[in-house]
Amino acid sequence: MKQKKIYSVIYVTLFYFLVFDTDKGWTQTPDSVVIKKISDEIFVSGQLYKNEEYLCKKIGARLSGSANAEKAVQWTYNLMKSYGFDTVYLQEVMVPHWVRGEKEVGRVTSTIESASVDITALGGSIATSKEGLTAEVVEVKDFDELKKLGEKGVKGKIVFYNHPFDVRMIIPFQMYGEASKYRYSGPSEAARYGAVASIVRSMTNYVDDYPHTGSMGYNDSLPKIPACAISTQDAEYLSSVLKSVGKATFFLKMNCETLPDVKSHNVIGEMRGSEHPEEIISVGGHLDSWDLAEGAHDDGTGVMQSIEVLRTLKKIGVKPKRTMRAVMFMNEENGLKGGGEYANQAKKKNEKHILAMESDAGGFTPRGFNMTMPEDKKERIRKWKGYFYPYGAYDFTLKGGGADIGPLEKQGVPVIGFSPDNQRYFIIHHTAMDTFEQVNKRELEMGAVVMTMMVYLVSEYGL
């Protein structure tokens, strides 16, 4: 495996220099000429960075069901209209409407001191009573420790999951994959043993002082308890208090609420294929974000890149052979209703998606593409690696796709996820720091370039 990987990269290297000759400009294959045009258009006249600024600064946070989410729907609809795509339309979908309410309050008290702690309710959590809730805190590192404590150690208490990211892993998404079960399933697991609330250490490999929200889900056969996150710094603090004093209580007051579902929309822009209009390539991101910040990297960048793919190809005069769609999914963060509805409608209309792409891992510098599809299709895509290599998109080895295109994947559609460098992602993920200022123009553009290249090549040659 190791050797094979090495050789494949060396092969790519040779191929790279057959394709890209930096002294003389690119060698003239018809595709490399188009690719150079794509790259030049985005680097010189790209629209996505200013679009991202508008989405973040003029609209801002856009949790499903909020007025801002609908503003974002209307704005992206009008934006794609203004670019003259063949068809732009809204796809109705009912979405959950969870609201945070008044800012949460948290406080830890021990025999030595009492200190306020910044908490954030997890998406989907119930509130505490209006007066809040106070109970003794019991810290666990994982579900094994929880189980060992059992009802005797947990009943009537607040369970504090202090499970740090394992920084020995190279890829932060792997650390997240390993730790996030304590956020999602932790509350019900704690309730299983009689806990009255749960607190989770924020999902990040950095030690900082702001809490990261994110979704949780209740196990319907167990009591529902309030669930919140605290910053990694406060997690270290709380843990040190428990270790040094032996005992502490936590007061939390949360005002969140799940209101009735509301009507919202996916937003879809389409350029119709000239030779195989029935074959559809979709490229998308999710339009909703958490309520704490601007949803810049999660997932404004993916949405803006997806629109840029179609805009760029239209601008440089490509007549796509196959149909291309930019899809802004609604409600990825706390329900995935948009992705589900898109797949339902595709099935109902008997649409044939030959590829669905998603960009939802941040607008950082490209690393490659993660794919879930039969091996022969992967091989077809890997043959194009030489084109992507100079842009840093070299890694085509991992499995993946995207949450919103998961429902299409279940129908057998080949899926592909744009994979940027994510070393910085969990600084800002699901926090108030996920703002436009954290987006780098060139890195965002590099991502759009490789995404556009991929959509173009699949449109030309099919899969």
Added chain:
Amino acid sequence: MKQKKIYSVIYVTLFYFLVFDTDKGWTQTPDSVVIKKISDEIFVSGQLYKNEEYLCKKIGARLSGSANAEKAVQWTYNLMKSYGFDTVYLQEVMVPHWVRGEKEVGRVTSTIESASVDITALGGSIATSKEGLTAEVVEVKDFDELKKLGEKGVKGKIVFYNHPFDVRMIIPFQMYGEASKYRYSGPSEAARYGAVASIVRSMTNYVDDYPHTGSMGYNDSLPKIPACAISTQDAEYLSSVLKSVGKATFFLKMNCETLPDVKSHNVIGEMRGSEHPEEIISVGGHLDSWDLAEGAHDDGTGVMQSIEVLRTLKKIGVKPKRTMRAVMFMNEENGLKGGGEYANQAKKKNEKHILAMESDAGGFTPRGFNMTMPEDKKERIRKWKGYFYPYGAYDFTLKGGGADIGPLEKQGVPVIGFSPDNQRYFIIHHTAMDTFEQVNKRELEMGAVVMTMMVYLVSEYGL
């Protein structure tokens, strides 16, 4: 971030660990075991980020010849001593001593308005007179335009080189390579036609409002004229004034001065080889920085990574087969005297360097290594690519090394440059923005990991 996504990440993890199995350690080759130890040590207990913080925040800007530069010499010497390297010593070198003096003043005046402009003297420039200098500005895009204007169009005027980075290039260092001649040689070329001063558009692909300094050099056969840079935003402004009004004058006042050379030092830490002590592998960065900021990415990160290489190998118990040196070069920015002296001394002592590595392209996420050496040696290194690939260090195709190890390269020593992603580099390069806050802990550590791996492998197997 949904459950669906979490599952796919978990699957990805499984696939990934066909090569790297974090549960069991990496697949058991002796080298992969050591590499995993290197990676774990740096990610879990790395010292370089806090060292970088000290260098930036407690010492700060350290232009050659300054008191701060000597502080940095003493501090890195003591730091390496504290790590218990076999030998730590200073290597004397005389360096230029250019000082900026009082903050510069710039002002553009036309018939419609007069506006102050933030200027920065270029390193090595002479001052204006104490009263400053006022002359008409003439804008050129390149040396061809300058030549066409000739003495008739230039004499008695200030030449304004407004040569933007070519953003169509993928790699920002290529843009820099193409544009920086207007900073370095522009002043003397302007003087050739009788110009009284020169202004250069800052070296960056971003449009921002702070000027980037950097070195310039006079052609001794031509008159010396004052030379400064203005921000890209001010360059656009000045150009627009000239285009709309047709004529403008520029006032500049600069107080810089070249004082007599002063004694300074390279700082060297060494771990002696057990099998081939006579074969030396050096890894380094430059300790000096420009005077405008903390020299965080340029080149605090390279220096701290180099020390971390030796610290890590010692910490995990590697007994190096070949001699390893961490070298902090003095005076890369405006003279390269440290690099020259190091090579002189190596020759004098008949030392055999089998590889010299430099990290001086920022402390960003790894991309690969650039190499200048015979093809058979490159092939030896490329055979190890499988180890580097998971860390994103995949690109081993480009030629390169580093400014400080250029003099060794001239002696025939194989050189290699650590190559990080540099899309963000020219935001901060040579500006007041090059601060510790711009350094990401994980990215810095990733670079140190791949550098340590490379030094380890060359130490084990030679070249």
